[in-house]
Amino acid sequence: MKIWIDVSNAPHIHFFKNIIKELKVRGHDVVVTARNFDSIIEILELHDIDYRLVGKHGGFSLKDKLVESSKRIMGLTEIISKESPDLALYKHSVEASRVSYGLKIPSLCVLDNEIAESQNKLMLPLSTKIIAPKAVPLKEITRYGVSKKNIRRFYGVCELAHVRDFVPDEKVMSNFNFDRPLIVMRPEPIKADYYKGDKDKSIIRDIIVNSSMDATFVVFPRCEDQKKLFNFENVIIPENVIDSLSLIHYSDLVISAGGSMNREAIALEVPAISAFPGHVLAVTQFLIDLGIKDHSLDPKEIWKMAEEFMTSTYKKDVRKALKKMENPVDIILEEIEAIED
Template sequence: MKGLRLRVWVDVNTPKQVRFFKPVVEELEARGLEVLVTARRFREVEQLARLVGLSYVPVGVYGGPGLEDKLRRSLSRALKLLKVVRGWRPEVALSFSSPEAARVAYGLGVPHLCVNDSPHAEAAARLTVPLSAKLFAPKCVPLEEWTRYGISAGDVVQYDAVDPAAWLKRLPPLEVERERLIVVRAMEAYASYVRGGRVDVAVEAARRLVGEAPGFKVVVLARYWSQVVELRRRLKGALIPTRAVDGVDLLSRSCLFIGGGGTMTWEAALLGTPAISCAPVDGVYVEDYMASLGLVRKARAVEEVVEEALRVLSSPERWVDEQRRRAREALEAMEDPAEVVASFIESTASRPSSGTA
């Protein structure tokens, strides 16, 4: 390390990364390091960053669902990032498998530190893990899932936690009264690892529960503006927010969460909210780990999700009490991923990359 004023560039691409990197940035700055945060323009990223108070330089835009559009906008964003960071001269780059950050950092000879909990997202992993000096990942993901992407096992730093622990371990005890709310997170429809034409099980379950769970309000969280428009047309009787919401506040007041993705499902579970995971892919190690702790219920078919949901809703207070107990024990036992990442950056000397391209 070149001293306490080490310059760390952090690149943010998704709402989850806003949550994850906010405490990392705070830890780094508290240790006297300089931090530059860049983020792409994307509806939920920008809105959530404002909600949590993460300052950033906007660079580039989201690529959308099409492969060619993703490629064009990724290439354009990489060039724009180059202009921003070249003058700032970072000594370390940090991202959650950002292809643009990894490529720019490698090209400039800046060590890229990668965070990733999703080896099933092959495109992002292939474009970032081989270019990274170190990879930070949950311990529940086997090392061989990362070494197949070209990084050595010795360069993988594991933390005994799931990613939401980075922000949830910093919260004061939440004594919030539960409301009769069912929160549903729509499926990630545009990610490269999701096959087209998949039925959004979470949304279909929400449609059923609007009619089959009287007395409960169904809130469906869309990921993209196109989803907002479509869901408002299809789901009469459900609430579809048009802006990013404070997930911690909403989930801590709810009595059931149904997730068509990953991070918010783990977040809900650790906040003591009974959580059903109907993610569109199988073999997700974090999902299996959370299920093994009794914190998440896995269901893949609409009928399974609805049946499990109605079982929880038949006695929500009892289910919430049990979930809270398990969540409290699990979260207390987990490491703080933000602390792990920040401590490594502070204690490790900046090394030159293995080469430039």
């Protein structure tokens, strides 16, 4: 089979990298397309993944988002109509869903963000099958007109795919001169349509300012505007794309106002605290209910949580919880094999 994978956000590379590898081992042809957004290009090249760059993110403006998405649909249509893949595979890609539907290409859509309503309205009704964590309520998928028989759910989180067969590279630590503890941080997704907070501020900055720990912070801003908020002596902002999974592995704690990096940390058995200033995602609540993640918007409370996590039996607890979870890589490969048969 020829399988088309579209990458529209940086964490999706970690999600798909092992799927791409396994598909090639099984003899499938894989076509990867990507949009120019965040650090997508650099991460693809870091992992030696061949790709075709098609379009870019529209930024903050609703008009620009629509224009760039429309341009990307046209660009993908030209490429994919010539490639004629047997299957499209994507995670929260509005353009891939539209193109695959328009060209009558069966599609698998991975969903783990029920609050991204604008994307979900455009994406879910056009996708052949939806793959989602069981934590996402079924009604959050079916309300877009998706039949239950076209939904495959799994017990776990998507980030387990990110760390499958993961081997940490200690060389990543040579990039930094720091003292312990090392805390990795990620600010808000200010360009996301579902983000409704103040784009000129960051709770991550407030958390650093109110830190009760003598720590080194490695911050991964999402754009140039966010970098200006983190001009502190004990803050390191990587100048180039680095192996973030290895960095997380060797860190003591992750605090993120996003989602993926927190869940990557948990998948790597590293304590994580969510500071997303909005509705708590179903997958986040799932991990909180298991007792292996916390959420707060109060910097002082966050540091109390951090101290508790870092001095508790966290690794033992998270390891026990992770053993019961399914890896979405296996689920996706099963679905592809079913289509092939």
